[in-house]
Amino acid sequence: MKKKLYYTQFDTIRFFAMLAIILYHYLTHRVSGGFLGVDVFLVLSGFLVTSQMEAKYEQGIKEPYFKKLWSRIRKLWWPMLIISLIGLTFLLLFRRQLLVNIGINLASSLLFMNNWHQIFSGSSYFANMLHPSIMTHYWYVAVYMQFMVIWPIFYGLSRRFTKSKQQSGWVMLGAAVLSAILMAVLFKPGADPSRVYYGTDTRFFSIALGGAAAQLIDVDVLNKKLSDKMGRWGHWVIDLLLVALLGILTWATMHLTDSQPLTYYGGMFAFNALSGILIALLTFPGSWVAYLLKFKPLRWLGQRTFHMYLWYYPINVLFHMVPTSQNWFTGSIWPQILLIMVLACLSYALLEEKRWTVPIFNQARNEKPGHVVSQLKQVFKKQTPILTKVLFVAFVSIFIGGATAVAISKPAENVTVEEKAAADQAKKIEEQNKKRAEQAKKADQGLAAYKQDLTAEQLAYYEGIPAEQARFAYQLPVTFVGDSLMVGASDGLYTLFPNAIVDAVVGRQMYKMAGYMTSLAEQGMLADTVVVDLGANGGFTQDQLNAFLDEIGRDKNIFLINSHVDRPWTADVNATLAKAAADESDSVYLLDWHSYFANDENASSWLGTDGVHFNPEGDQIWLQFVTNGIYQILGKS
Known part of the structure; x- marks a missing residue:
């Protein structure tokens, strides 16, 4: 029987992780560990990617490496570009004082090297009031894509030189431990931790622990053992464990801080390890916790978390972290959080679901791109819907606005x-x-x-x-x-x-x-x-x-x-x-x-x-x- 590889309960986990990230930036003193939501994303990615590769390996299917990589790049790159251009156009019109180092920041983001650019330029993720850039958060997208380059190769080598997926999982766990040790060695108490937070090397344990969980925790075997011992009540053991794990991870999200040594001396590693166990156990058949996490509205929001991630930091910077006139919108976090979710849903509908097609810029998935001139003529035909014409003008405007913002951006040191x-x-x-x-x-x-x-x-x-x-x-x-x-x-x-x-x-x-x-x-x-x-x-x-x-x-x-x-x-x-x-x-x-x-x-x-x-x-x-x-x-x- 073909093993199931997509679990809708994971969408809800994504939404909760995204909410933790947002609240960390708006209510840092109350949700001090919300930055760990990014770790949940990385561990989940490691689990899913490894599960998919293992399933194909067992079936003898060899998926082209570059084809899959290009598919991932295309899925991320276009939304990043469009939302970045919208943000830059807004800066051009209303916040020109923030047009600093835009060219290098945009280029490093679109080339998925933002994390290393920030490391080498001395930027800090944890001093966002001092570095009000609308692209700081792209460090995570860069780390994710770097993992997608490295991980299939690492997985292939681990399977080639081991006899079973369990042995492969132990190799992944060993690599995760080495990465965590490197984080602890490079971390300097009292100094800014951005180097170890941004580094692909010091964050490798996140994806490795997700992969290890996929290889080492076999829920089918676990289900059989519990069924033999406890009958139909076996899933309650798993549910109690899931509730305990959710409680521990929630506590860590509320209490770990981005500066305390415990976080970098094993705390983040432990959080990731427990997240991997949680994710693996959520695939256990008959789990009530997994069933509750399939709540459709939360799943629906969870499917849009990448777009929420793209929007949340620019909104936070523009209306929360820089001087602005205080009013009902800028003076309260909840209208801003609602705006993040609304914009994410709209951009997802436009750029992912293609609900509104636009010649040249946003064509239907299966539509072959025609000649630019013929597409332009299509825009100005009388029968073309007004909404299509409006969206076309909007796309042209943000491309012009973004290019202008890059052109007039001031080069400067990465500090005010x-x-x-x-x-x-x-x-x-x-x-x-x-x-x-x-x-x-x-x-x-x-x-x-x-x-x-x-x-x-x-x-x-x-x-x-x-x-x-x-x-x-x-x-x-x-x-x-x-x-x-x-x-x-x-x-x-x-x-x-x-x-x-x-x-x-x-x-x-x-x-x-x-x-x-x-x-x-x-x-x-x-x-x-x-x-x-x-x-x-x-x-x-x-x-x-x-x-x-x-x-x-x-x-x-x-x-x-x-x-x-x-x-x-x-x-x-x-x-x-x-x-x-x-x-x-x-x-x-x-x-x-x-x-x-x-x-x-x-x-x-x-x-x-x-x-x-x-x-x-x-x-x-x-x-x-x-x-x-x-x-x-x-x-x-």
Whole structure:
């Protein structure tokens, strides 16, 4: 009997994985492991491709390698191109500031090399606010296609030099372990993990574990054994196991983070291995879990997940990750998620199902392409439907718009001007922290003598700061913890607070700070006064903030600076900070920078070109605000 190779329950699994990916980008602090949805796609691909090749191998059918590869390329390439051109045309019309490095990004994406391009250019998947490119997500499509090039060859070799599919499966499992070891070796705790996240070599275990599951888990044999022992109740054992696996994978999706060492020291490998077992067991005959996953609306959505994947990142960047006017659409994630799904369904209907044919651009599947001139004549015939003419104009427009966007795109380093400055400044912070002894010695000289050693640039930081506040800041030991906004102001902080420790990192987020403040304390870098400026890069829950404050120590004086950034999460961040500072039983205070910024009509002139980071004037005003805020609480007590 021919073995079944397509299981509709997998479509629902695809949809859940896609939903996890989307929620990770919109609600990172709540669905911190949602990025693992991509792993589910890769494991599932490994399982299905291996199952198909094994079935043909057992039947003695040899499928042409290049024919199958070309079929996969065509299926992915055209939707990628069209949706990319739509995005570029939108940028051309409404977001020209994002037209940076478009040519190389588009070329590497369409050549399925986007992941290695991002690795070599130093781009980060996890600092998407700093790298607002609508093509960042194409790293996965590149990895997938690279696997489709490699995996059939790997499978063929494993079957040639082994005696059974089980032995072949063990070879695949061994290759997966080697890939996971390479990930662990190359991963550097505290550094950006994009290299190991993007790498075909360090992600090989995903497809290999899917293949191993297909080779090693024989549900027919398993079904027979359970039937012999438990009769018709045997499938309940499988269902209980499936529920447990779904629970574990859901927990990991909610709690693993993209920066913690556990993720790269075996956590991602374990997630992939459990995903492979889940996928294999979902093919068990009679499973109620598999039956429930065949729910038609979810299956229907699951069949459109590739188009959802193509749309989700551009929508997220354009309406969530860059400055824009806040309204009911940009201020809420759910209309944007609905838009992603609607656009995916429309593009799927147009480009995959060919519900609306368009001469030259979108012909029916079995229609032979005619001469370009004859097709153009067909467009302008009176009997041609209006919708066809409209779609033809739309296709022409996006091709022209996309080409124009590429032509006028600016070549630049893979960082914003503000981020580059912040990265340079971060190196100075590290050097400054190494000079703590010399810094403390200078602070003992007295303020007047201290100022004599300062440069004109450093003395400028004292402009607008009253003498009594300057004396107070000069004597105060304080630890500043922040992100790139604080990095940019670090020179001023060190000048005004010579007894300070500044611990600021580009792209830092609150939800990733578990255990960090304990580490600072162990190094003797946590003063009795702590100033925190986090929230520009994403939201966090009240529990995450409370855990962070508890780790600092409620007995210390803690100042929380709220955020001015024009992002959908800002209101939630500021409300969370305000609630934490409202408790009068501890020494946690709010410095309401948001209100100060919002109430000054010249505030926009304090920001750099990205609308987020401060220019020199903004740095100076922010320093005055922070110094005054701390002084009003501690200096007068």
